[in-house]
Amino acid sequence: MATKRIAVLTSGGDAQGMNAAVRAVVRTALDKGAEVYAVYEGYQGLVEGGDLIQKMSWDSVGGILQRGGTIIGTARCEAFRTPEGRRSAARNMLKNGIDGLVVIGGDGSLTGADLFRHEWPAIIADLLKSGEISPEVATSHPNLLIVGLVGSIDNDFSGPDMTIGADSALHRITEAVDAITSTAASHQRTFIVKVMGRNCGYLALYSALATGADWVLIPEAPPDVDNWQEVMIERLKSGTKAGRRDHIIIMAEGARDREGNYIGSTDVQRVLEEHLGEEVRVTVLGHVQRGGRPSAYDRILATQLGYEAVVTLLKARPEDDPVVVGTKANHIKHFSLVECVEKTRAVTEAIAAKDYEKAMRLRSSSFKDAFNTLKTMVRALPHPSAPDQKHFRIGVMNSGAPAPGMNTAARAAIRLGLDQGHFMLGIKNGFDGLAKGEVDEMQWMDVTGWASLGGSQLGTSRLVPQGRDLYAIARVIEDKHIEALMVIGGWNGYEAVHTMLNSRPNFPAFNIPIICLPASINNNLPGTEFSIGADTALNSIVEAVDKIKQSAVATRRCFVVEVMGHWSGYLALMGGVATGAERVYTPEEGVTLRDMQVDVGNLKRAFDAGKRLGLILRSEYANKVYNTPFMCALFEEEGQDVFDVRPAILGHLQQGGDPSPFDRIQATRLTRLCLEYLIDECNKEDENCAFIGLQKGQVNFHDMRDFERMIDSQHERPKEQWWLEFKSIANIMAKLGPEA
Numbered sequence: 001m002a003t004k005r006i007a008v009l010t011s012g013g014d015a016q017g018m019n020a021a022v023r024a025v026v027r028t029a030l031d032k033g034a035e036v037y038a039v040y041e042g043y044q045g046l047v048e049g050g051d052l053i054q055k056m057s058w059d060s061v062g063g064i065l066q067r068g069g070t071i072i073g074t075a076r077c078e079a080f081r082t083p084e085g086r087r088s089a090a091r092n093m094l095k096n097g098i099d100g101l102v103v104i105g106g107d108g109s110l111t112g113a114d115l116f117r118h119e120w121p122a123i124i125a126d127l128l129k130s131g132e133i134s135p136e137v138a139t140s141h142p143n144l145l146i147v148g149l150v151g152s153i154d155n156d157f158s159g160p161d162m163t164i165g166a167d168s169a170l171h172r173i174t175e176a177v178d179a180i181t182s183t184a185a186s187h188q189r190t191f192i193v194k195v196m197g198r199n200c201g202y203l204a205l206y207s208a209l210a211t212g213a214d215w216v217l218i219p220e221a222p223p224d225v226d227n228w229q230e231v232m233i234e235r236l237k238s239g240t241k242a243g244r245r246d247h248i249i250i251m252a253e254g255a256r257d258r259e260g261n262y263i264g265s266t267d268v269q270r271v272l273e274e275h276l277g278e279e280v281r282v283t284v285l286g287h288v289q290r291g292g293r294p295s296a297y298d299r300i301l302a303t304q305l306g307y308e309a310v311v312t313l314l315k316a317r318p319e320d321d322p323v324v325v326g327t328k329a330n331h332i333k334h335f336s337l338v339e340c341v342e343k344t345r346a347v348t349e350a351i352a353a354k355d356y357e358k359a360m361r362l363r364s365s366s367f368k369d370a371f372n373t374l375k376t377m378v379r380a381l382p383h384p385s386a387p388d389q390k391h392f393r394i395g396v397m398n399s400g401a402p403a404p405g406m407n408t409a410a411r412a413a414i415r416l417g418l419d420q421g422h423f424m425l426g427i428k429n430g431f432d433g434l435a436k437g438e439v440d441e442m443q444w445m446d447v448t449g450w451a452s453l454g455g456s457q458l459g460t461s462r463l464v465p466q467g468r469d470l471y472a473i474a475r476v477i478e479d480k481h482i483e484a485l486m487v488i489g490g491w492n493g494y495e496a497v498h499t500m501l502n503s504r505p506n507f508p509a510f511n512i513p514i515i516c517l518p519a520s521i522n523n524n525l526p527g528t529e530f531s532i533g534a535d536t537a538l539n540s541i542v543e544a545v546d547k548i549k550q551s552a553v554a555t556r557r558c559f560v561v562e563v564m565g566h567w568s569g570y571l572a573l574m575g576g577v578a579t580g581a582e583r584v585y586t587p588e589e590g591v592t593l594r595d596m597q598v599d600v601g602n603l604k605r606a607f608d609a610g611k612r613l614g615l616i617l618r619s620e621y622a623n624k625v626y627n628t629p630f631m632c633a634l635f636e637e638e639g640q641d642v643f644d645v646r647p648a649i650l651g652h653l654q655q656g657g658d659p660s661p662f663d664r665i666q667a668t669r670l671t672r673l674c675l676e677y678l679i680d681e682c683n684k685e686d687e688n689c690a691f692i693g694l695q696k697g698q699v700n701f702h703d704m705r706d707f708e709r710m711i712d713s714q715h716e717r718p719k720e721q722w723w724l725e726f727k728s729i730a731n732i733m734a735k736l737g738p739e740a
Contacts, residue, residue, distance in 0.1 A: 006100035006313055007053065007093065009039035009046065010070040011077075011109035014290055015151040015165025017298035018070040018104055023061040024306025024733065025102050030058055031732045032314055037096055041073040042105070043080035043112065049092030058735070063553075065299060065580045066546050068168075068292050074105075086116050090123045090144075094133055099141040100316075102309045103148050104164070107157055107344045110148040114322050114337055120144035143318040147309045148337055149302075149325055153290055156200035158343035158362065159335040160326025161697070164305065166202065167297040169289040170661035171539075173207040176285055177248060178452045178658065181211065184246035187279075190236065190272055194265045194284045197252035199348045203289070204252035205367070209374050210664040212411075212451035213248040214239060216378070217255035217263055219351050220359040221371060224258070229268075233275045238380035243445045260354045293546065296538040297662060299578040300726075301327060307729050308332050329697020330529050330722075366669070373672055376419050377412070381444055385421030392682045394484045394675070396442075397427035397434060398460035399493030403519040403533025404659035407457050409488045409667040411450035414442045416675050425482060430461035430489070431496050435472040439480045454536075454658045462492045464499060473500075474509035484513045484678040486671075490520030490531070491716050494691060498707045501689045513681035515674045516691035516704070519667075521655055524568035526710035526718040527702040528693025532670070535662040537564070537654040538574055544650055545579040549613060555644070558603060558614030558635060562628045562649040565619045567715035570723050571654070572619035577726055581617040582606075582734045588721060591623040596631065600638040607643045614643060666694070673699055 008025045010018050022038065029036035036056050039045040045052035064071050079085035093099065103113045120143060128138040150157045155166035173195055184191050193213075195203045201218025208216040215232050217223070225231060236247050249272075255263045265282045272280045294302070308325045312334065322337040343362065350359040360368055385391065396413045398406050410426070417424040426446070428438040450457055465473055476482075487493045493516060500510045518525040521537035541563055548559050561581075565571040569586025576584035583599050585591045603614050616635075618628060628647050636645040659667070674692055681688055689704040702710070712719050 004034040004100065004314060005037065005097045006034055006102065006310070007037040007039050007098045008102040008104065009042055010072055010074045010151065011042035011103060011105035012074060013106065013152070014069045014074050015153050015163070016068045016168035016290070016292065016294035017164040017302035018151050019064040019067050020294060020299045020302035021104050021149055021151070021164060021306040022070065022072060023064055024303045025310055026056045026061045027058060027733055027735070028307045028310040031735070032310060034310070034314060037098055038072045041075045042109070043077035043089065044075045046089035046092055047077060047079045047085045049088070049095065053092060053096055066293050068294060080112060083119070086119060087123050087126065089116065090120060091127055091132060094127070094137055094141060097141070099143065100145045100313045102313060103146065104151045106150065106152045107341050110150070110324065110337055111341050113146045113148060114341075117144045117146045117322055145313055145316045145318070146322040146337070147313045147316070147325060148322065149305050149309055153203070154197050154200045155202040156197070156344065157340060158347065159324060159340035161328055161364070162301060164298055164302045165290070165294070167662060168292065168295045169196070169203055170207055170210065171295050172289045172292060173203060173285060174210050174452070174661045174664070176283070176288070177207060177211040177213065177250070180283060181246055181248060181452070184248065188245050190247040190249070190276060190278065190280045192249045192251065192265050192268055192280065192282045194251055194253060194282065196289050198254040199351055200254075201252045202367070204250050205370055205374065206661065206665055208250045209370055209377065209668055210451065210661045211248065212377070212449065213250045214378050215249040216374060217249070217251035219252055219254040219256060220347070220363060221356055222256055222258045226258070228257070229271045233272065235378070235380055236276065242380050244380070244448065258354070258356070260352070295660070296542045296574070296578040297535060299542070300574055303577055303733060304332060304726070304729060307732070331696060369669065370665070373416070373668060376416055379419065382415070382419040389421045390683065391421055391423060392483045392679065393423045393425060393481050394486065394678060395425045395427050395439065395482045396458070396486045397430060397488070398456045398458050398519070399430045399487050399489030399496055400460060400462055400520065401490055402456050402460055402655055403490065403521050403531070404454045404536035404655070404657060405532035405663035405667040406460070406488050406519050407450040407453045407455065408659055408664045409517060409519065409532060409671045410458055411447040412668045412671040413486055413675055414447050415444060416672055418444055420679070422679070425480065426458055429459035430463060431465050431469070431473065432461040432463040433459060434476055435465065435469050437476045437479070439476065439482075451664060452658050454656055460489065464492050464495045466499070470500070470503050470507055474507040477509040477512070482512065484682050486515050486517065486674055486678060488517045488519050488532075490518070490522065491524060494525060494707060497689060498704055501704050511687045513678050513687055514689045514704070515677055517670055517674050518691070518693060521571070522565050522568045523570040524566060524717040525691075525693070526707065527691055527695065527700060529695055529722055530666060532663050532667045533659070534570065536657060536660040537571055538578065539660050540654045540657055541571060541575040541650060542578050544648070544653060545575070545615065548648055549579070549615065552646070553613045556607060556612050556642075558616065558639065558643050558645045560616045560618055560628055560631050560635065560645065560647050562618050562620055562647070564650070564654050565621070567621050568717045569619050569721070572617050572622070573723055573726055573730060576617045577730050577733065579615065579617070580733065581615045583616045584730060585616070585618045585622040587619050587621045587715065588724060591626045593626070596626065596634055600635055603635070604639065604642050607639075670694070677701060
């Protein structure tokens with residue numbers, strides 16, 4: 001049987017993570033025994049053929065994981081839109097024996113691929129009739145198989161939750177807005193930031209939510225009043241009176257009013273300057289949103305999707321409809337290409353028809369929830385409370401080690417609670433502070449600027465209360481009339497709340513609704529796939545390792561990088577996938593001397609063959625005896641004159657820094673749901689104790705009484721670690737070549 005030959009191309013606008021996807025496609029195909037070709041310059045490469053279609057080897061995609069853009073190029077191709085162009089493309093593919101195609105692009109690119117697939121049998125018949133291909137070739141390649149991956153920073157493709165490049169674009173925007181905010185506050189200025197998104201407000205909406213912006217304009221939901229300019233001005237003036245020194249307005253390039261008229265940034269600037277009487281600056285971010293290195297999320301997503309695309313293509317049957325491989329609820333799913341394109345275009349058509357309610361309905365439920373949350377968060381002051389409304393006193397606190405995103409969550413809880421008329425109490429320094437009565441009533445402006453801050457403004461501690469601590473906490477809860485409690489934290493916080501639950505018979509004051517929100521860089525908490533702070537830590541690891549790789553590549557060196565995580569291998573394994581590490585040592589698998597002997601042998605052979613860089617990631621608790629210094633000494637001794645070895649212990653670098661967009665957005669979303677849970681419990685006069693989590697895209701509230709059942713208490717991690725599913729993909733990508 002002939003070896004299967006497939007090709008990969010990138011088309012349309014480039015997106016960070018495309019290189020990671022190309023790398024995954026090439027290496028997976030080779031690992032599965034197929035031959036793989038890269039088509040340079042998108043569909044133009046198919047039409048022109050020749051050197052634009054090149055056979056790839058393992059090393060052809062070495063060193064590209066961290067690079068932005070696409071190394072195989074992309075281009076808009078008018079010729080492929082014509083029957084003649086597609087005929088030429090088919091002929092060039094058949095010259096190389098290719099009849100399977102992975103297309104990485106947007107809806108236009110994927111639509112073109114589907115049309116090409118439909119026409120393939122007729123094109124084959126025509127090429128055979130004209131004598132341009134032999135009967136054997138025609139018989140061997142009767143059908144074209146297509147699998148699509150969506151590469152688009154706008155996240156404007158219906159079906160998958162996230163498209164390749166969207167998370168990286170959010171990183172560029174939030175970094176820019178965070179920087180602009182500091183200068184805006186210094187001069188008491190207003191800034192308008194224009195971001196991409198012609199028919200999709202994803203980037204504008206979620207960057208506004210992540211940065212604490214004061215106003216947002218998106219295509220799907222134009223201002224719902226004719227005098228929206230006056231409303232916006234009044235809102236900004238109220239913010240100034242309340243104490244704000246800066247104002248940030250984020251608008252999508254496709255922003256429009258209810259009549260469908262585009263709103264230009266200069267139009268908004270003019271209105272603001274006339275009515276605010278101050279300088280207003282406009283920043284158009286433009287293609288900076290497409291540029292730069294991909295985020296950790298995009299590297300992992302693209303690797304996962306590239307792998308699945310090849311597996312799908314090699315299993316595909318001629319009668320199968322073309323699919324888009326994407327992620328839904330943190331799991332890989334296959335979507336009908338045709339249906340996804342139809343839904344995507346339906347949103348565009350609804351916006352064009354000024355049916356904005358339909359456009360919002362066609363977006364995901366999380367998009368609509370985020371928009372509704374933002375409408376509260378951008379208020380200058382909370383709504384006045386209704387006379388007949390129940391008011392509850394809700395405590396908000398952090399517990400355990402600091403995690404980026406804790407401040408974002410606390411800010412959201414306090415503002416959303418105040419807007420509903422409740423008394424929000426900030427508890428300082430965790431359970432230690434609660435025992436000492438460090439409780440303050442919080443106001444709207446007390447949390448200004450917290451959305452983007454790392455660390456913990458409320459303070460935190462690792463105290464798990466016992467004995468007299470419990471008595472002191474019970475007294476404070478009674479004295480401060482705390483009626484509900486939100487604990488934002490990690491393992492120590494969960495243990496503390498579980499202790500309070502078990503101590504209720506002795507301390508009736510603990511009979512109040514309590515909810516735990518997962519915040520831990522270790523991502524080791526039960527009932528959730530993601531903890532707040534883990535994505536930020538992962539990006540810190542990726543950024544550090546990228547720099548290490550740059551320094552090492554010139555000197556034939558292997559680095560052993562130690563990352564945090566305690567007994568959870570999440571950071572090590574996912575960091576390994578995102579950085580292209582040759583080996584990852586995790587606590588779940590452990591480390592043996594035999595493992596290290598095999599790895600040293602593989603490294604020596606690779607360096608002898610021309611490799612210049614080796615990278616090993618090691619989780620801090622992978623093995624007590626075979627620690628990082630031991631590994632470095634062993635590898636150094638065995639490497640002899642072939643390569644040298646250096647350690648890099650990242651330490652608390654992983655806990656610091658401003659939270660990533662992913663962590664800010666998830667913190668806000670989960671906090672809103674936690675607050676709703678507490679208020680509902682208070683209204684029902686129940687006293688349930690729970691922890692929230694995201695699993696398979698669903699939000700779940702788990703009874704705190706199930707905490708012990710769901711954990712491996714000895715290793716302080718959940719009994720099930722979903723990230724171990726990535727081990728097989730990581731092993732394929734990490735096979736050693738001259739430059740992996």
